[in-house]
Amino acid sequence: MPLTVGELSESALLKRIFPRLPSAANTLVGPGDDAAVVAAPDGRTVISIDTLVQDKDFRLTRPNGFVTTGYDVGWKSAAQNLSDINAMGGEATAMVVSLTLPPETPVDWVESLADGLAAACRYLGAEGCGVVGGDLGGGTELVVTAAVTGSLEGRAPVLRSGAKPGDVVALAGTVGRAAAGLALLEAVEDLESLGDEELALIGIQCRPEPPLAAGPAAAEAGASAMLDVSDGLVRDAGRIAEASGVQIDLDPDALRGFAAPLEQAARQLDADPLDWVLGGGEDHGLLATFDPTGTLPNGFTAIGSVVAGTPHVTLGLQAPASIGWDHFAH
Amino acid sequence: MPLTVGELSESALLKRIFPRLPSAANTLVGPGDDAAVVAAPDGRTVISIDTLVQDKDFRLTRPNGFVTTGYDVGWKSAAQNLSDINAMGGEATAMVVSLTLPPETPVDWVESLADGLAAACRYLGAEGCGVVGGDLGGGTELVVTAAVTGSLEGRAPVLRSGAKPGDVVALAGTVGRAAAGLALLEAVEDLESLGDEELALIGIQCRPEPPLAAGPAAAEAGASAMLDVSDGLVRDAGRIAEASGVQIDLDPDALRGFAAPLEQAARQLDADPLDWVLGGGEDHGLLATFDPTGTLPNGFTAIGSVVAGTPHVTLGLQAPASIGWDHFAH
Numbered sequence: 001m002p003l004t005v006g007e008l009s010e011s012a013l014l015k016r017i018f019p020r021l022p023s024a025a026n027t028l029v030g031p032g033d034d035a036a037v038v039a040a041p042d043g044r045t046v047i048s049i050d051t052l053v054q055d056k057d058f059r060l061t062r063p064n065g066f067v068t069t070g071y072d073v074g075w076k077s078a079a080q081n082l083s084d085i086n087a088m089g090g091e092a093t094a095m096v097v098s099l100t101l102p103p104e105t106p107v108d109w110v111e112s113l114a115d116g117l118a119a120a121c122r123y124l125g126a127e128g129c130g131v132v133g134g135d136l137g138g139g140t141e142l143v144v145t146a147a148v149t150g151s152l153e154g155r156a157p158v159l160r161s162g163a164k165p166g167d168v169v170a171l172a173g174t175v176g177r178a179a180a181g182l183a184l185l186e187a188v189e190d191l192e193s194l195g196d197e198e199l200a201l202i203g204i205q206c207r208p209e210p211p212l213a214a215g216p217a218a219a220e221a222g223a224s225a226m227l228d229v230s231d232g233l234v235r236d237a238g239r240i241a242e243a244s245g246v247q248i249d250l251d252p253d254a255l256r257g258f259a260a261p262l263e264q265a266a267r268q269l270d271a272d273p274l275d276w277v278l279g280g281g282e283d284h285g286l287l288a289t290f291d292p293t294g295t296l297p298n299g300f301t302a303i304g305s306v307v308a309g310t311p312h313v314t315l316g317l318q319a320p321a322s323i324g325w326d327h328f329a330h
Numbered sequence: 331m332p333l334t335v336g337e338l339s340e341s342a343l344l345k346r347i348f349p350r351l352p353s354a355a356n357t358l359v360g361p362g363d364d365a366a367v368v369a370a371p372d373g374r375t376v377i378s379i380d381t382l383v384q385d386k387d388f389r390l391t392r393p394n395g396f397v398t399t400g401y402d403v404g405w406k407s408a409a410q411n412l413s414d415i416n417a418m419g420g421e422a423t424a425m426v427v428s429l430t431l432p433p434e435t436p437v438d439w440v441e442s443l444a445d446g447l448a449a450a451c452r453y454l455g456a457e458g459c460g461v462v463g464g465d466l467g468g469g470t471e472l473v474v475t476a477a478v479t480g481s482l483e484g485r486a487p488v489l490r491s492g493a494k495p496g497d498v499v500a501l502a503g504t505v506g507r508a509a510a511g512l513a514l515l516e517a518v519e520d521l522e523s524l525g526d527e528e529l530a531l532i533g534i535q536c537r538p539e540p541p542l543a544a545g546p547a548a549a550e551a552g553a554s555a556m557l558d559v560s561d562g563l564v565r566d567a568g569r570i571a572e573a574s575g576v577q578i579d580l581d582p583d584a585l586r587g588f589a590a591p592l593e594q595a596a597r598q599l600d601a602d603p604l605d606w607v608l609g610g611g612e613d614h615g616l617l618a619t620f621d622p623t624g625t626l627p628n629g630f631t632a633i634g635s636v637v638a639g640t641p642h643v644t645l646g647l648q649a650p651a652s653i654g655w656d657h658f659a660h
Contacts, residue, residue, distance in 0.1 A: 053469040
């Protein structure tokens with residue numbers, strides 16, 4: 001039997017977690033006190049919070065035998081939080097993490113979660129982000145909440161509300177891959193039957209890769225509006241449309257490039273890859289609008305345009321079929 | 331039947347919550363974007379995170395009919411987070427809050443929680459603290475996580491590690507009241523039988539009142555070490571002892587003043603009020619150490635002294651019977 005968290009004191013568990021967490025130059029006072037102290041070099045701190053709940057945001061095991069590791073959950077928690085800072089045009093400076101753990105949780109699952117948090121910060125390029133503190137407690141289901149701080153390095157934050165008619169709509173990172181990966185996880189009975197391309201999609205579902213360099217680059221380039229696509233392209237574009245009081249028209253031709261890597265999985269599941277591109281979240285790509293006279297920053301692809309009109313989203317000026325995810329409606 | 335969160339979309343629920351949350355001068359970008367932006371006037375941000383879990387940290391209803399309201403849970407979440415900033419000598423600047431809500435949760439329970447968050451910030455004196463963002467999701471049990479940021483206003487943070495032999499050990503706020511209130515809630519069958527003094531103890535258990543002016547005052551006065559008493563006086567004093575490499579001796583005579591308001595409840599439950607004072611957390615009083623040549627700041631009472639010795643806590647130089655709370659061991 002593996003050692004479980006119910007067999008350890010809180011302090012003994014913390015002693016196993018702390019050494020696995022990254023420190024960073026921004027960490028002025030790290031874990032171990034009532035609170036941490038983090039650098040905020042330009043006199044402002046960006047802050048966000050996000051939660052993953054067992055059986056809602058991840059499944060420990062699936063009927064086909066697929067296992068979500070602690071490493072996956074730690075990575076995903078870090079990635080989605082880092083993405084929120086990215087979407088403001090900031091660079092992450094620190095994370096604090098609260099874990100609600102059923103007593104039967106294996107200690108090595110929690111250690112693996114800490115490793116996943118650390119690996120995501122390193123691999124995604126958030127070297128400035130230390131994990132500086134946290135909270136541990138018991139519960140009946142696993143809940144992982146991280147709050148993340150960031151620095152704008154003197155820049156203005158990029159809000160959702162600045163898109164103007166005539167702006168180019170552009171996307172950085174990927175879209176639809178995590179949704180395709182989830183569809184595969186839910187439909188495929190024999191994991192051995194999956195090819196490399198399909199396993200890569202499942203990999204993005206488990207360990208998303210938000211394009212962390214793109215947020216600050218977009219801010220530098222004067223992006224007029226930005227957010228990260230976490231609930232689906234149409235739904236999230238609708239948020240920019242709503243906040244900015246504009247219509248956003250997506251170009252179906254431009255989206256084909258994002259659908260192409262999903263085609264093999266779509267054939268296997270008899271699905272339309274464009275549905276994943278339009279409705280799938282969780283890749284945490286960046287959607288931004290830019291003045292059309294400038295050059296798009298590295299990593300961004302034009303996928304549409306901002307049009308004067310009542311706030312809504314169109315696809316080639318038609319109503320799109322797919323919409324995104326609602327956390328309570330499903 | 332009351333309206334439940336399962337009947338509302340996430341955005342509809344957010345529209346009901348946001349107007350209830352406090353804004354503040356430190357809020358540069360509030361709720362509604364991917365992340366908030368908060369002032370960090372001295373170029374540093376203090377940050378902490380704390381979670382409350384249903385049936386662990388609060389019970390919605392007890393066998394005797396006692397109901398924990400959303401207001402109570404919101405207040406407690408704010409209070410314990412604000413206390414962590416206080417314990418570093420900081421003033422809170424912002425909170426972000428993540429709610430995991432079973433679909434059957436009444437919407438008015440969540441609205442009441444938002445009111446409790448706002449009321450605690452106002453009543454406890456954290457006028458500079460806005461609630462600037464959050465996350466909503468579903469789950470099988472209620473989980474409330476808040477992360478809080480704070481400003482040190484140019485001061486050094488007060489850590490646990492600076493206590494020196496000869497220092498005075500002092501306490502601000504109350505200790506043992508929340509524990510006595512909890513003992514009453516667990517033991518009393520007829521709530522109608524309770525007197526005003528006992529109801530006040532239950533009130534502190536439900537809506538603790540950390541002394542938020544005392545943390546910055548202690549930092550100004552040069553406190554050598556500080557933390558908030560959340561897990562019990564002996565256990566938390568032990569943390570200062572451990573981090574500072576000193577012995578802390580508590581003075582039983584000085585603690586009698588803190589035990590006095592608990593005596594009526596103790597008689598009713600056949601308990602020793604000193605056990606609550608030594609072992610009870612959740613009042614979120616402040617425990618700090620000061621150079622003996624100075625004057626204690628307003629609100630602090632001397633309760634012991636720092637002694638050279640192996641890191642441990644004594645009561646009149648004897649081993650104390652009570653120890654504090656461990657989140658997994660109970």
